[in-house]
Amino acid sequence: MEGMVTKYVEKIKIFNHYTNYKGRLFVKTLCDLFNDVAEVQTEIYGVDVATLNGQGMTWMLHRLHIQLTKMPLQNEEVYIETWPSGVDRLFALRDYRMIRENGEELVRATSEWMYIDLNRRRPMRLTEKVIRMSTEHGIPHLEMKPIFNEKEFRLEHIRGGRQFGATFDNIDFNGHVTQASYMRWITNALPFDFLKEHILIDVEVIYAHEIMPDSNIYSDYSMEEQGRYVVVSHQVVNEARSLNHCIAKTVWEKK
Numbered sequence: 001m002e003g004m005v006t007k008y009v010e011k012i013k014i015f016n017h018y019t020n021y022k023g024r025l026f027v028k029t030l031c032d033l034f035n036d037v038a039e040v041q042t043e044i045y046g047v048d049v050a051t052l053n054g055q056g057m058t059w060m061l062h063r064l065h066i067q068l069t070k071m072p073l074q075n076e077e078v079y080i081e082t083w084p085s086g087v088d089r090l091f092a093l094r095d096y097r098m099i100r101e102n103g104e105e106l107v108r109a110t111s112e113w114m115y116i117d118l119n120r121r122r123p124m125r126l127t128e129k130v131i132r133m134s135t136e137h138g139i140p141h142l143e144m145k146p147i148f149n150e151k152e153f154r155l156e157h158i159r160g161g162r163q164f165g166a167t168f169d170n171i172d173f174n175g176h177v178t179q180a181s182y183m184r185w186i187t188n189a190l191p192f193d194f195l196k197e198h199i200l201i202d203v204e205v206i207y208a209h210e211i212m213p214d215s216n217i218y219s220d221y222s223m224e225e226q227g228r229y230v231v232v233s234h235q236v237v238n239e240a241r242s243l244n245h246c247i248a249k250t251v252w253e254k255k
Contacts, residue, residue, distance in 0.1 A: 010040070031183050037082050082096045166181075186236065186250065
């Protein structure tokens with residue numbers, strides 16, 4: 001790794017197929033764009049997925065927290081910036097911002113990644129290279145207060161949900177369901193009328209167990225109204241409901 005790590009910035013056009021029928025960027029597509037820009041920066045510093053796979057290792061996402069002040073609209077041009085933002089125990093942190101050309105922040109996000117042994121499917125200690133890349137540049141980590149406690153999370157009084165299947169298009173470079181597909185299943189489990197009448201402003205997901213190809217899952221949710229906001233708790237479980245693949249909370253604002 002040569003030179004000091006800096007933020008990687010890329011200009012993005014919000015194409016029609018990136019947006020919903022109201023012309024707002026899909027949150028699932030936002031996650032895909034985050035992954036794309038992060039991959040470019042990891043390639044620059046030699047810790048990308050292809051390089052790690054050759055060493056029998058890979059990256060696996062543990063937590064993703066996104067705050068959405070505004071979603072960009074169809075045909076807008078915006079900038080996404082990303083940087084490795086620190087280390088917390090076995091997790092390498094990575095932050096993201098989506099901004100307009102005038103500097104207005106639309107979206108911010110922070111994430112926690114584990115360094116995984118591909119054969120054992122277990123987390124390993126971060127390498128010195130990753131630690132230096134994540135800590136020596138002096139770029140501040142985005143402080144974002146969690147919206148739920150992983151250890152205290154309980155989904156009680158399930159209000160609804162949908163069943164989804166892990167098809168070929170959901171599978172990523174590690175041979176399991178991409179984290180962006182979880183985001184789609186979490187939001188698409190909600191009723192159409194609810195999604196029409198509310199705007200997503202905050203989402204936090206904790207990924208627990210991989211979903212493999214051709215698996216069927218249930219995406220369940222419960223809701224709690226808090227004034228003009230609705231807080232939704234989510235879980236994605238296997239078909240037998242014996243394994244929790246992820247838990248999440250979303251916050252929605254009534255239009």
